[in-house]
């Protein structure tokens with residue numbers, strides 16, 4: 037376990053600031069939570085705290101991006117996705133502007149603050165917007181890689197970040213699908229931090245003689261369909277896992293392509309059902325909503341029956 | 342095209358005087374009315390009220406290059422009231438950004454002249470708008486970019502008072518007063534009529550100047566007559582008069598200006614111009630052109 041994703045992201049912002057003069061950073065009065073404050077401290081002249089006004093922040097950043105800058109806007113994922121949807125859609129996506137939307141406290145990771153602060157619909161919203169790319173890093177390293185990738189893009193990228201210290205996944209050179217366990221019985225495709233639980237699940241399954249292949253899939257859009265297809269060609273079974281409602285998120289994205297391309301397999305998905313979530317310590321909370329190694333293993337086993 | 346107008350427009354890049362601008366605005370207003378009637382769609386009321394404001398900006402003040410629309414140092418204009426797209430298109434066409442004949446494609450399938458302005462399709466549009474309430478934030482970003490990169494360009498945001506109903510406008514007002522970028526101006530086309538009714542009926546804004554001042558803006562003491570080119574030029578002189586930013590100018594205007602039966606009426610915000618109204622309206626608009634021509 038290394039830095040939290042937000043710490044890693046904030047530090048990376050500050051590091052990249054030195055070599056990327058076009059990088060400007062915005063925050064909406066939560067920079068000590070999002071950790072964009074690292075950048076603010078290192079480059080006060082390129083850091084704008086606009087107050088608690090997410091919509092305004094997004095449009096200001098958009099304006100700057102039309103004149104040669106590459107802004108990163110930071111706020112809680114839920115408020116960016118909900119209070120600034122119009123600005124993200126009509127200004128940033130419609131004009132394909134290079135603005136990085138960094139959604140902090142993604143999923144249930146602001147666990148104690150409860151439902152009002154938990155982003156469980158952000159991926160569905162962002163994914164539906166033309167021109168938008170959507171990345172849900174699985175660990176601190178992936179968060180850094182997502183930022184590096186996004187800075188190379190000419191259009192918008194949404195990066196959903198996690199608040200808490202989470203286990204590290206096997207490292208790769210750049211953001212993309214990572215196979216954390218090789219297997220031939222069932223494919224578990226896990227989005228964001230659910231990948232580490234899926235990896236643990238594979239260990240549990242192994243004990244029962246089931247060989248699960250675990251893919252950490254951080255990029256929801258554009259989706260790396262080929263790697264998923266290759267794995268499913270081998271296993272014939274797919275279990276998707278995500279920290280988001282099942283409507284419109286990662287599992288939806290995968291099943292849409294599989295249906296369209298006529299790839300048949302036994303399929304299941306773990307995510308938040310059609311309910312609002314609640315307060316609690318992070319891991320027990322995740323477990324209550326189905327995201328735990330045990331529950332993933334159980335559902336994978338069912339697929340194999 | 343009216344020959345005097347043609348003569349004026351052939352003098353590319355010239356800064357016109359108040360009387361010439363009045364003639365141009367009268368002529369442009371007739372072009373807008375005509376195009377909206379031909380196409381049977383679009384927004385007349387708010388396009389007409391801003392005619393002098395945009396004519397004075399585009400034909401007296403802005404530093405822009407029609408042969409290099411993306412020129413980094415150009416002044417920026419954000420039409421926050423994007424529904425007045427026909428007004429912006431009329432300016433850009435006559436300023437040489439695209440052929441005047443293309444105005445006739447307004448709101449047709451495959452046109453560059455989208456219902457609301459689109460910066461990706463049409464040269465000269467600095468920002469796509471349409472959803473109200475965005476313009477001031479976006480303009481602020483452009484002005485901050487100028488300061489950050491040491492550029493001298495100006496950023497003008499044109500807003501209607503209905504646009505100021507949006508909470509985001511007030512977020513932007515607060516943040517502009519915090520960051521204070523130079524050469525940043527909010528021009529309010531205060532025609533006092535929105536979509537559904539008058540501003541007093543829908544959402545009273547008074548005391549508007551005091552509110553803006555209380556938000557930390559440098560507000561012009563005079564509420565200029567925004568349908569009078571001499572007064573609009575006077576407001577430009579005020580913009581240049583000191584270095585206190587951000588600046589706001591409130592222009593008293595008339596919605597549907599120039600066609601008597603549309604003036605001050607919210608029903609003419611976006612109504613289709615029927616043939617009968619067109620014939621009557623054109624008589625008035627043409628008479629105004631003649632009057633402005635005679636007083637040159």
Ligand SMILES: Cc1ncc(C[n+]2csc(CCOP(=O)(O)OP(=O)(O)O)c2C)c(N)n1
Pocket residue numbers: 386387388390422424425471472473474500501502503504505530532534535536596
């Ligand atoms: C966010 C949003 N809500 C509603 C509309 C529909 N609408 C278009 S124009 C308008 C009234 C605008 O009034 P004002 O800004 O005063 O414009 P003007 O009178 O100058 O035309 C409304 C409600 C819109 N374009 N955007």
